Amino acid sequence: MAILEVKDITKQFGGLTANKDITMDVEEGKITAVIGPNGAGKTTFFNMITGVYQPTSGEIKLDGKSLIGLRPDEVAKKGISRTFQNIRLFGEMSVIENVLVGMHTHLKTNLLGIFLNLPFTKREEANAEKEAYRLLEYFDLHHLLNEKANNLSYGAQRKLEIARALATKPKLILLDEPAAGMNPKETKELTDIIKTMGQQFNVTVLLIEHDMKLVMEISEHIVVLDHGEKIAEGNPEQIRTNPKVIEAYLGSAAVH
Numbered sequence: 188m189a190i191l192e193v194k195d196i197t198k199q200f201g202g203l204t205a206n207k208d209i210t211m212d213v214e215e216g217k218i219t220a221v222i223g224p225n226g227a228g229k230t231t232f233f234n235m236i237t238g239v240y241q242p243t244s245g246e247i248k249l250d251g252k253s254l255i256g257l258r259p260d261e262v263a264k265k266g267i268s269r270t271f272q273n274i275r276l277f278g279e280m281s282v283i284e285n286v287l288v289g290m291h292t293h294l295k296t297n298l299l300g301i302f303l304n305l306p307f308t309k310r311e312e313a314n315a316e317k318e319a320y321r322l323l324e325y326f327d328l329h330h331l332l333n334e335k336a337n338n339l340s341y342g343a344q345r346k347l348e349i350a351r352a353l354a355t356k357p358k359l360i361l362l363d364e365p366a367a368g369m370n371p372k373e374t375k376e377l378t379d380i381i382k383t384m385g386q387q388f389n390v391t392v393l394l395i396e397h398d399m400k401l402v403m404e405i406s407e408h409i410v411v412l413d414h415g416e417k418i419a420e421g422n423p424e425q426i427r428t429n430p431k432v433i434e435a436y437l438g439s440a441a442v443h
């Protein structure tokens with residue numbers, strides 16, 4: 188079943204068409220990747236799904252309900268969470284605080300409850316901390332929980348961003364180049380995390396990534412954009428051997 192349905196979306200910035208009539212489905216529980224050369228329109232595509240930009244035309248549905256016209260915070264409430272190409276953590280806050288901030292978007296507690304120190308509030312906070320710890324354990328960041336986010340290695344910051352995005356309990360998580368800037372060891376670790384996190388956290392993964400080894404290893408479905416248009420989609424084998432994709436993006440050397 189498709190959790191996300193995108194139909195004929197187009198985005199124009201003045202005279203430039205960044206996305207043109209893109210149609211695709213993201214199947215629930217499957218890892219889907221969007222690939223393509225720089226400037227192909229991948230981030231614009233994510234920005235439309237998350238309400239940062241409104242499409243010039245077309246339809247986007249989550250669980251059969253339209254997301255058109257919703258602001259980013261409203262899209263987030265519907266169950267879509269994301270990470271960014273450039274890391275956006277609260278650098279002065281600790282690792283666990285970064286995750287707790289993510290969780291607070293769906294806790295029932297309000298500020299009054301915190302000031303009055305109500306039992307319900309305390310219980311909810313304690314549960315949130317436990318859950319945050321469990322998340323950090325999964326990302327192997329639990330030993331760093333009191334460290335300032337700014338002090339983490341680059342790879343650890345990238346993982347923390349994903350952990351924070353998961354803390355909002357999304358149905359669908361969008362990862363924008365999660366492996367960018369990572370060394371091979373970090374990329375390998377991240378590959379394993381992304382591969383298993385769907386089942387672990389009951390979330391569907393849609394990612395943009397340039398690291399083809401990662402993409403080919405974890406994706407069940409791949410969509411290829413070039414100059415704002417979808418030029419191919421299919422499973423890794425179909426994409427790897429598609430002449431159009433090789434010409435536009437992969438190059439003959441990258442096929443093996």
Ligand SMILES: Nc1ncnc2c1ncn2[C@@H]1O[C@H](COP(=O)(O)OP(=O)(O)OP(=O)(O)O)[C@@H](O)[C@H]1O
Pocket residue numbers: 200203204205223224225226227228229230231232
């Ligand atoms: N806000 C904007 N205003 C004008 N043009 C934009 C805007 N955002 C993106 N573009 C243009 O749209 C095109 C697609 O950009 P986009 O960032 O979506 O590509 P991309 O595939 O994500 O590239 P990369 O892999 O380099 O991140 C580019 O030509 C870009 O300059």
